[in-house]
Amino acid sequence: MFTGIIEEIGQVVNIEKDNTNIHLDIKASIANQLKIDQSVSHNGVCLTVVSIDDSKKTYRVTAIDETLNKTNLGTLQVGDFLNLERGVQLNSRLDGHIVQGHVDQTATCIEAKEHDGSWTYRFEYNPKQQNVTIEKGSITINGVSLTVVDSEINAFSVAIIPYTFEHTTFRYLNKGDTVNLEFDVIGKYVKRLMGLKN
Known part of the structure; x- marks a missing residue:
């Protein structure tokens, strides 16, 4: 779950096609604070962190065909920017509103x-x-x-x-x-x- 309060603007530094999926490498200062399997909102799309490169301050997520068809992630190019938010902590204030990370x-x-x-x-x-x-x-x-x-x-x-x-x-x-x-x-x-x- 998310709040819609953006933590950081990340940048797409690499895109790899894998059959109908794409792997996105995102550069962000929060990269070294993430962990594998963590959920992060990317332009409102909840994606799972699959790898992290601390030396480059980047992490990787995968968007499947279903996600690409229903969101704007399929139009991303290297150099584009994304709104990033990590999942809400239950002991913190809900400053935005309840956001699921599921684009309608x-x-x-x-x-x-x-x-x-x-x-x-x-x-x-x-x-x-x-x-x-x-x-x-x-x-x-x-x-x-x-x-x-x-x-x-x-x-x-x-x-x-x-x-x-x-x-x-x-x-x-x-x-x-x-x-x-x-x-x-x-x-x-x-x-x-x-x-x-x-």
Whole structure:
């Protein structure tokens, strides 16, 4: 489980294809604090650490075909940056919201605006999966816990403060880019329960 509070921006330094899977080597200062089998969120995708190279400050994770088809990880190239977060510790504060690291679907950034010290981004997604947002509700975008500013059936906006802009990959995000979405888990259970009653 995660909180959506990003610890660090990592960088992809190597990509290896292995049949339909890919191995990603990530450079990050937290690499020497990790251990094999540990879960780390990469742009909101929970992946397992499979090896660590302390001398290079890198670690390796593997993304399988299922993950590549449902997230933006398949579009990564060497040099790209990722939002990283280690699993939440149960004795710490939950500063974001409950994030599972299971991406529901992707969305496209359709608008990115700067407002003299803050930024707004608007995203559009396929409504066929019936995922929903609500105004002032929680949403996870590329692993970042954010609050929905306005909500439509297939689109929503978020506002970004300077700290979030500087300490996440939002500073690299442009109109037309694809992002990973994880919708609020409580909302998903409510939607499912309501569907069972009909």
